[in-house]
Amino acid sequence: MTVIHAAYIWRTAALWLMVTLALTGCWDRREVNDMVIAVAMGVDQAEAGYTVSVQVVDPAEIASKKGSGHAPVTVYKEQGKTVFEAIRRMTTTSARKIYFSHLRMFLIGEEAARKGIGHAVEFISRDHEFRTDFYIAIAREIRAEEILKDYPAIEKIPANKMFSSLEMSSKSWAATGTVKLDELISDMMTAGKTPVITGIRYLGDIKEGKTRKNVQATESPAQLKYDGMAVFRKDKLIGWLNEEESKGYNYIKGSVRSTVGVIPCPSEEGNLALENMRTSSRIHVGKGSRTPQIDIHIKAIANVGETQCKDNLGDPAVIRAAEKIGEKEWKLILEKTLKKAYDLKTDFIGLGAALHRSAPGAWARLKSHWPERMDSVPVHFHVDVKLRTSGKTKGTFLEKVKE
Template sequence: MKRSIAMFVSFFVCAVLLAGCWSKKELTDLSVVIAVGLDKTKDGRYLVSFQVVNPGNVAGALQRGGGAGGVPISVYTSTGDTLVEASRKASKKLSRILYYAHTNLVVISEELARQGLNGVFDAIERNQEFRTTTKLVIAHGHSAKEVLSVLTPIDKIPANQIIKTLEFSEMALGQTISTDVWEVIRDFTSSGKNIVLTGVVIEGNTQRGKRQTNVQSSVPDARISLDGLALFKKDRLVRWVNGSTERGVLWGLDRIKQTNITIPWKGKKEAIGYRAMGVTTRLKVELKNGHPSILVHIQTEGDISETYVPINLADYRLLFQLEKAIGRDIEREVRQAIETAQHEKTDVFGFGEAVHRAHPRLWKRIKKEWDDRYFPHLPVTVKVDASIRRTGLRNTPYIK
């Protein structure tokens, strides 16, 4: 009898504990938000844009080989004094619940970034649906709403187009950086490093880019592309950098996976191409009379990718000279980036974090004045060791 009662109680408890349908959400009741755009209105309120997937049109576009069945996404906007208020007000415009579990991109307008992002990430981090792996970019010269409204021809979801471009560009070009929410929050809470984000621009006609014809042409009226790095001081955007300075920042951050350098040779500019791979950047802190200094040591190896001058690549003495020339070119880019950051008084390289790890007592004394007093005058030495591993299938070029 006691055994029967015990079994009955066990089954009853299990039945209560395993009832897991109390928080269910039907797919037909959800609006899957794939990207969020953040702007500021003229009266200082948040303008939040939601890029929502149209599931039927995405599936139809894949089957029909284009966007003939309708646009794959819709963009809704809402305003509010806070991000949460704007999200709640969006329920007046959608017949479904906003669902953030698949949000993988946040686009922030340049205007908002210059005013400060202090109140942005609190709401994002607290939302249990929002992923901390969500990527972040800055809309350069356009509003975040405009960026999210442009339709893309290859990847039907524009947010996916931006994310893949970020990842592959960082891998192949070495002038962009893929940054997620977790990295930004970590750097915000660190007193020895400021954040760097990649910018996105719209090339072409912004208004025509919103129309379905933009994905039905071999030459779209508008394209989304990456442009520049945004340097922040604390939570505010202070400077855009491009070109060699842009890459110099990534050399210092140890975020170069692969890039191509063209160096001059025998009086000819852009004479020899070098594809850098296997890059490692290390920071070393040294104390001189109680003051910190930094050694940036970069090691890279790679291949000769192209030549436009007559040179015998089988001669090891010439290869040694080329390695020195490549090292000097990389050193120039890094120094230019460091000087730019010191001029803006923003430590985007994490030199302060390196000082903190090496000399915690010293850091405790100087951290409050690091950005404005110590970092702008910090002595930095750059050392580059470049190696040429392969010269390709031909040692002597065709050019005579």
């Protein structure tokens, strides 16, 4: 055998070895029929730890075009001293491995949230199976497990319904907002800022909402609704923002994409509905004296979406008057939100975080008693509203309707 021929044989053998290794497959590969996919998870308070509920789907059932007639989702529930223990205990009732990488919603019951969400959040941030793209919500005045048992209309999978509803609402209604895991942990860790999480509650008959009757009627006897925002001090829920206060919070945060606001007509009775198209927010800390001053600037661009006014919306003077009214109404909402922060003695707005960034010396003096001393720092709101268009018509045909 020549040297060249021997080298050729060795190269060929090495190539086949590499190909063989590449075809061995993934060590952690899972067959679809060997697992169920968790799409929502709920954590509630128990006497000795936590009750954990998991809404799972059978991949084969969802993929099937005909369907078997079974419910597309199942809810497993177990208790444990820790969240991890409760989840692992589910192996005693689930015939398959529960896979968490496709989680859409993570719910925490109000009672558990008032005790503290830190341990539950620590677990899902540590476990390698959980991604960070799911939404978090607080089950308001109800246990999270009850929310997961809902039988929704239209959507097959309740978790997908909750996810898409919250996502759509946050884009078009300023009183709700989405929170993902990374943002929640950041708010919990940031000095001078506490978490705010959207609440979800049941409307109607809860018992009917867990049955097929909930999807067999044109008007469902029970519905889930996002309502208010939960305010925390450290990791404990201490109160709720109402609709106006929730809007104010999102305006200050700068997270409002689009919404609708109603203001009085400039010169008579009736209302003008404004569609907010774009909003920006800026928090400025003045450092001219020993006591800093905080100025919050809100800019909003809106269109006229509906009018009950007889004013001529083609008149620049009328438009400017409407803008001034809008600025006044917006400012009242912001001031109510600030008052709620003072009343609850928790800085969910992030004033302390702004001081920490821009006036560290002042923050060093104030931080030890900051929640109680928030009102010692002057806060001023500056609102600028611009109306761009009045819709397809400048006036309204109603003024021409004859008696």
